[in-house]
Amino acid sequence: MKQITRDLISTLYKPTKEDAHKGTKGHALLVGGSYGKMGSILLSSKAALRTGCGLVTAFVPECGVSILQTAFPEAMAIADDNQKAISSITFDFEPSAIGIGPGMGTEETTEEAFGEFLKSVKGPLVIDADALNILSGKREWLKRVPSTTILTPHPKEFDRLTKTHDTIEARQKSAVAFASEHKVIVVLKGAPTIITNGTETFENTTGNAALATAGSGDVLTGIITSLLAQGYQPLEAAQLGVYLHGLTADIAVSHTGTESFIASDIIGLLGKAFLRIKEYTGKPIGFRN
Ligand SMILES: NC(=O)C1=CN([C@@H]2O[C@H](COP(=O)(O)OP(=O)(O)OC[C@H]3O[C@@H](n4cnc5c(N)ncnc54)[C@H](O)[C@@H]3O)[C@@H](O)[C@H]2O)[C@@H](O)CC1
Numbered sequence: 048m049k050q051i052t053r054d055l056i057s058t059l060y061k062p063t064k065e066d067a068h069k070g071t072k073g074h075a076l077l078v079g080g081s082y083g084k085m086g087s088i089l090l091s092s093k094a095a096l097r098t099g100c101g102l103v104t105a106f107v108p109e110c111g112v113s114i115l116q117t118a119f120p121e122a123m124a125i126a127d128d129n130q131k132a133i134s135s136i137t138f139d140f141e142p143s144a145i146g147i148g149p150g151m152g153t154e155e156t157t158e159e160a161f162g163e164f165l166k167s168v169k170g171p172l173v174i175d176a177d178a179l180n181i182l183s184g185k186r187e188w189l190k191r192v193p194s195t196t197i198l199t200p201h202p203k204e205f206d207r208l209t210k211t212h213d214t215i216e217a218r219q220k221s222a223v224a225f226a227s228e229h230k231v232i233v234v235l236k237g238a239p240t241i242i243t244n245g246t247e248t249f250e251n252t253t254g255n256a257a258l259a260t261a262g263s264g265d266v267l268t269g270i271i272t273s274l275l276a277q278g279y280q281p282l283e284a285a286q287l288g289v290y291l292h293g294l295t296a297d298i299a300v301s302h303t304g305t306e307s308f309i310a311s312d313i314i315g316l317l318g319k320a321f322l323r324i325k326e327y328t329g330k331p332i333g334f335r336n
């Protein structure tokens with residue numbers, strides 16, 4: 048297994064172009080949320096914008112619109128017809144990338160909506176959380192998942208999708224086989240997280256137990272979706288996203304410790320994490336780089 052080193056990340060990282068504007072930096076669409084779990088998609092959406100895409104739209108149940116627009120005015124919101132859970136995923140623009148699943152729930156109407164969504168979605172796409180849980184009950188829908196889609200299961204989600212694994216090694220081996228069979232990229236989250244496309248497998252080298260906190264995976268979904276929206280190739284987006292996510296916790300741990308770190312802190316430290324990566328590239332930090 049290869050390691051995701053700072054050298055690898057320095058070669059992947061693309062600085063913002065000087066003549067960039069919000070229309071050239073990609074438009075991420077985040078789909079998810081349900082009554083009582085709107086925080087998850089809010090975290091994903093905020094993380095996406097903080098990772099550098101130009102525009103973010105959140106597709107949420109009706110009850111989530113005012114929550115989103117109040118807590119995060121920079122994002123646009125599209126309301127589902129249903130009050131509490133997503134029932135039909137329709138939008139009238141072409142997103143540069145889509146992330147789906149955080150807080151979405153697995154109600155029947157949401158399951159149907161996700162099944163329909165998969166019939167027409169082209170990608171780039173990130174599938175997380177409840178979208179993965181729905182797929183676990185509808186494995187035949189895996190055929191509809193576009194190739195190079197990024198799946199971001201934690202161990203329990205991966206086991207639901209496949210089978211119970213007794214060891215981390217067995218699960219990792221299974222993730223490689225799964226990625227190869229379904230032509231997807233699996234980000235198997237954990238300590239450490241591994242990324243595989245079925246041919247090559249990489250182990251992340253950043254992150255610590257501060258990340259063991261509610262919503263940290265929702266944030267990762269936003270980060271990776273944003274990188275995809277900005278034009279990173281799926282494997283690169285997964286590698287850079289997981290590295291950045293972990294780096295925020297490594298930066299934080301000396302002054303917050305592991306206990307008080309929360310998912311919003313990951314978002315707040317993304318800027319510092321990007322600056323750290325810029326340092327690795329050896330190029331001056333500033334406007335003209
Ligand atoms: N503020 C919010 O709105 C939040 C919403 N969330 C959403 O809640 C829904 C349920 O997700 P959950 O992941 O909480 O529930 P799940 O039932 O899918 O998984 C939680 C369980 O998975 C196991 N697990 C997780 N990471 C593991 C690891 N590294 N090693 C071994 N076992 C591990 C643990 O047993 C844990 O209790 C998702 O839609 C998620 O996006 C959560 O992200 C929490 C925050």
Ligand SMILES: Nc1ncnc2c1ncn2[C@@H]1O[C@H](COP(=O)(O)OP(=O)(O)O)[C@@H](O)[C@H]1O
Nearest residue numbers: 201236237238255256258259261262263264265
């Ligand atoms: N002890 C740990 N060390 C490193 N990373 C961790 C640790 N615990 C959790 N993480 C990371 O935190 C994230 C948790 O994701 P997830 O379980 O989906 O959270 P949520 O669904 O609450 O958002 C993953 O990226 C995982 O790798």
Ligand SMILES: [Mg+2]
Nearest residue numbers: 176201264265
């Ligand atoms: Mg999660």
